[in-house]
Amino acid sequence: MAQGDTGLSATPHIALVGCGYWGKNLCRNFHALGALYAVVDATENGQLTASSIAPDAQITDSIEDVLMDDQIHGIALATPAETHADLAIQAMQSGKDVFVEKPLALTLEDAEKMKKVAEETGRILMVGHLLEYHSGVLKLREIIASGELGKINYIYSNRLNFGKVRTEENALWSFAPHDVAVILRLIGQAPLEVSACGGSYLTNGIADTTMSNLRFVNESRAHIFVSWLHPFKEQRLVVVGDKKMAIFNDVAPFGEKLQLFPQKVEFDGSIPILKKEDAEFVEHANTEPLREECKHFLECIQSKKQPLTNAQSGIDVLKILHACQQSIEQNGVPVSL
Known part of the structure; x- marks a missing residue:
């Protein structure tokens, strides 16, 4: 189904960016849900971790590869907080729905910009308030x-x-x-x-x-x-x-x-x-809270409904x-x- 459609009948394809200390848990859960399509990590350790958890997933060190891939519907960011705004905006402008680990951003200005881009592009923007x-x-x-x-x-x-x-x-x-x-x-x-x-x-x-x-x-x-x-x-x-x-x-x-x-x-x-x-x-x-959180992101991609922990939730916490x-x-x- 084309990325611009209002919903997906099959499980959305997710690309995980970052497979380190916390990213490996997202890798495990999205893989278990049958949604993990690709993993982006610039480090050898991250790539080895991803391939051991999800051997069928594509492994790359280039985020451009996944942003240009029409088979990928959503991006999950488990990268340092200072990268969240730029990567999320880039992903949404490439037609991808985005899950961002907490915090949504480091500055309120960046968080508000992320929310605006989500509204302008019609993309899902969800923050990982796990609890x-x-x-x-x-x-x-x-x-x-x-x-x-x-x-x-x-x-x-x-x-x-x-x-x-x-x-x-x-x-x-x-x-x-x-x-x-x-x-x-x-x-x-x-x-x-x-x-x-x-x-x-x-x-x-x-x-x-x-x-x-x-x-x-x-x-x-x-x-x-x-x-x-x-x-x-x-x-x-x-x-x-x-x-x-x-x-x-x-x-x-x-x-x-x-x-x-x-x-x-x-x-x-x-x-x-x-x-x-x-x-x-x-x-x-x-x-498992993380499994439920990942499922919720997939459901929001399919239904185009706003997530429980949406951009405004992330801004309020910030x-x-x-x-x-x-x-x-x-x-x-x-x-x-």
Whole structure:
């Protein structure tokens, strides 16, 4: 089917650009979905990795080869963030739909330009906010939307580990995009202001740990603690409503990742009374988030529907990351949005 058609009946053909630390996971998933057509990587290691995962895929070091190939419908970018804007725009102007790993771009100007090109060319532009495709997070969204938790008072997210230490970007930009994206989705609005602080202990000027605070309309709050200099791994999201509370613990075994706590505070006159019941585990599908994310991209190519994590989603996250970075550089001064 020609690339200009409104939809595809068969599985779209995907070219992956970058088969390194994270790209190899995209390679595995698109190959498993029967969609991987080609892999572009300039390094010998990347090419060997791609050929070992997907021996039938075309392997090349030239992105021009895949952009000129009419058999390829979509491009997945797993390249350094500074290359995202130029490569995505080039791909969309060549008639390809595009999936970009987070962050969408490094600057808001580039992200807005990418969105404009997607609109002008009629192409799909999707950003890889992986956690939004986790079945536990999707179930948590359902619970919040149903009103079961009541008004959301606050959310906090810890994303902590010993490594992977980076020297080209700080922990905020490396770890926090996932948490920002999920918090925005759960609360359903952008914050009024943010403040953040961080500490650099390994590389001068590169924060190894950051704490970001978000203030929303109606005084809902959220904070995000990220670090790659931490003694153990923790990926925990806590949502506190005025009726119930919930925990999403991504390092827990399947079946124990999402918990609901029927806890709240009532008042007898001016005296607070704690209402507490046993926590319960919440069932959700046992699916791989990255597989679901890749499937969603293929479905969007076929249907031409906007993805859940579209360009505007990427821009919304980027605005908060930039505001938090500005606050870090000003020693925690609040920044309005």
